[in-house]
Amino acid sequence: MFRKALRLNLEMCPDFEVVAEADTGGAALAALATCRPDVVCLDVNLPDQNGVVLTGQLLAQQPGIKIIGLSAQSNFLVMKKMIDAGAQGYVEKVHAGRDIHTAIVAVCSDQFYLSPDVDANDAAELVAVALSKRHPICTGNQSDSPNL
Numbered sequence: 001m002f003r004k005a006l007r008l009n010l011e012m013c014p015d016f017e018v019v020a021e022a023d024t025g026g027a028a029l030a031a032l033a034t035c036r037p038d039v040v041c042l043d044v045n046l047p048d049q050n051g052v053v054l055t056g057q058l059l060a061q062q063p064g065i066k067i068i069g070l071s072a073q074s075n076f077l078v079m080k081k082m083i084d085a086g087a088q089g090y091v092e093k094v095h096a097g098r099d100i101h102t103a104i105v106a107v108c109s110d111q112f113y114l115s116p117d118v119d120a121n122d123a124a125e126l127v128a129v130a131l132s133k134r135h136p137i138c139t140g141n142q143s144d145s146p147n148l
Contacts, residue, residue: 002093006041006070009097016104025049025057032061039066039104042087044078052078055085066107070096076122079114083129089113090126 020031044051068089069082088107091099106113112130
C-alpha cells in the first residue's frame with residue numbers, strides 16, 4: 001500500500017520518472033540491472049532482507065546510485081547503519097509525502113538528506129556520520145534546492 005502511494009506521489013512530479021518498483025530485495029537487485037535508476041527509495045524492512053544489507057548490494061552493483069532509506073520508525077541505530085552502508089538520505093514514512101521530493105533533489109545534488117523531524121540529538125550524530133562521508137547536508141528546510 002505504501003509503495004503504491006509513494007509511486008503516485010512521485011509520478012505527480014514532472015521532474016521524476018518512476019522506472020521500476022520492487023517488493024523484495026531480490027526484485028530490487030533484478031530491477032537495478034535493467035532499469036539503472038538514479039535514485040532508489042528503499043524500505044529498510046523488506047520481506048527477504050533488510051535495507052542495510054541491500055544498500056551495500058545495490059551500491060556494489062551500481063556504484064554512484066543514490067539511496068534514500070524509508071522507515072515507519074525513527075530508529076537511530078537503523079538510520080546510522082543505513083548511512084554507514086552508503087545511503088545518502090533517510091525519510092520517515094509518515095513524512096514521505098512531505099519530504100520525499102526534497103530528499104530526491106538533495107541526493108541528486110550529492111547532498112545528504114535527513115527528515116527535519118528526526119530528534120535533534122540523533123540528527124547531530126547522523127550529520128557527523130554524513131560529513132565523515134563528505135556529503136553536504138540538506139535538512140529539508142532550505143528553499144534553494146536545485147531542480148532535477
